[in-house]
Amino acid sequence: MRRRGIRHTIPEKSDRQATRLRKGSRGGRPPGFDEERYKKRNTVERAINKLKQSRAVSTRYDKRGYVFLGTATAAAVVIWLRT
Template identity: 85%
Template structure:
């Protein structure tokens, strides 16, 4: 799931429970549609992305760099150690803004808002597409209340 600064869901993808989050990074970003005030098509590119260390891998960073999206993702300790071991061939460390990183909890808060719906928290639905409908309805309620 991705969320805006007001903890409203922007895009949702339902996956099996054992699936790693970082594998769904690109599909979630592709689903984002940011509505414009007035007329015009919705934007498909967010201004910036703040994520945790799970998304610190090369493909995620490369995708954001290619699309020109500002990113605030801390570097994993093992990646940092490998970069430092290479010396000057390891390259520069990725940029990191602590103030923007503090705002990454908006996704977690949006997740908690979704889980305030009992059907989402308990996942009564067996099939993925039915659960996606349940989560979408809960997200619509969040958007209508804000």
């Protein structure tokens, strides 16, 4: 991921961190962690999960892309009105 320039958004697990530290210099450097990016990722994932609660969005019965976009938009409006 580093070679491709993809940044980390998930924190390193404690057991993986302990293994890396135990290896010493062979363990490599720790991955970067940006807390603000992680918060934004969590917000996006929660929004997608709310959209998936709508059966029409989660199963995608619509054959055409523009019809599915309308279905997803309608589900988003319903979520927005309920909050």
